Amino acid sequence: MPSDEVSPGRRKVIQGAAAGLAAAFAGNTLADSGSPDASGSTPSTRVSGSAVRDPRSLFPHPPFPEQQQPWPGLAGRMTPRPDHGESSYRGSGLLAGRKALITGGDSGIGRAVAIAFAREGADVSIVYLPAEEPDAQEVVQLIRSAGRTAFALPGDIRDETFCKQMVDRAANGMGGLDVLVNNAGRQHSHDSILDISTEDFDWTLRTNLYGMFWITKAAIPHMPAGAAIVNTSSVNAYDPSINLLDYAMTKAAIANFTKSLAKQLVARGIRVNAVAPGPFWTPLQVSGGQTMKNVVQFGAQTPMGRPGQPAEIAPIYVQLAAARSSYITGQVYGASGGEGQP
Ligand code: NAD
Ligand code: MG
Secondary structure, three states: OOOOOOOHHHHHHHHHHHHHHHHHHHHHOHHHOOOOOOOOOOOOOOOOOOOOOOHHHOOOOOOOOOOOOOOOOOHHHOOOOOOOOOOOOOOOOOOOOOEEEEEOOOOHHHHHHHHHHHHOOOEEEEEEOHHHHHHHHHHHHHHHHOOOOEEEEEOOOOOHHHHHHHHHHHHHHHOOOOEEEEOOOOOOOOOOHHHOOHHHHHHHHHHHHHHHHHHHHHHHHHOOOOOEEEEEOOHHHOOOOOOOHHHHHHHHHHHHHHHHHHHHHHHHOOEEEEEEEOOEOOHHHHHHHOOHHHHHOOOOOOOOOOOEOHHHOHHHHHHHHOHHHOOOOOOEEEEOOOOOOO
């Protein structure tokens, strides 16, 4: 039995701590790092609520400071620190009572999804590499602060046995499983196919494809009709970057897998969709995923002129997981700052 469960009886107490934790995170996120926009006003980093905001003036713009971390990298060591919605996401019960498993839920897009799901009322299990424990523990606290049960499941999804056991642990621990987010990924920049070793190629395919395949197979028997699977593809599926050949082909495969699986799982009442992000400011990019030049200019090439922050994409995952999206399956949703397909 994982040790990170929070009993329902503790939830009310924990909820009280939520505002304090969110405030603490606000000081560490991007709240102070925006530069004045053309009108001279300081950009807000809040994206929730009903206020009308100019998306061009939100969040940090390139150039970013040069930075490099060993793989898999930590969000907590990035400058500026990514905004995962710690201080901004407000739920409205869209996932009340749901039970979600999110791979790569410690940082970046997966963390933003974990925060959003918990604040929408879901219990959340996150999978991550053991080296990411500091990031993961922050996410566990954020899920608990939302009054939900959190399970932390460290391990390597390149290992089939781990994938199977981890899914069973999550489902048994949460008392079910009705949302699976296949989001963990490996991206490593190589200028040429001649520089990609068999070991590298294998690492990328085992993480991005085999892991997803094993986890999905293990999850389906636990999932009731009405459950949802959301996979993370990429703009690279349609418009591959010159330096990400092996990664880009896995992302195209994920988009295709999503469409095939959606057709198969209609028979079980399970919906399957994917999200295809453009450039998002996450540890993946600063731990070997990009050249230093691309890190410094990250997102500059988009019409928006900046990268997305994880908080800006989490609402798509919420929408795709929510029961109200009952006719949406087999689709791929992009968010690329104005470029990209489909
Ligand atoms: P991230 O580094 O925050 O998340 C990736 C996560 O994958 C890591 O946190 C790690 O926990 C997990 N992971 C990697 N290898 C693993 C392994 N062997 N076992 C277990 N977990 C493993 O970066 P992110 O950008 O949020 O990435 C999330 C997803 O988004 C990835 O699939 C990535 O390909 C995709 N994506 C990101 C961008 C972007 O610009 N950031 C663009 C398109 C797609
Ligand atoms: Mg991480």
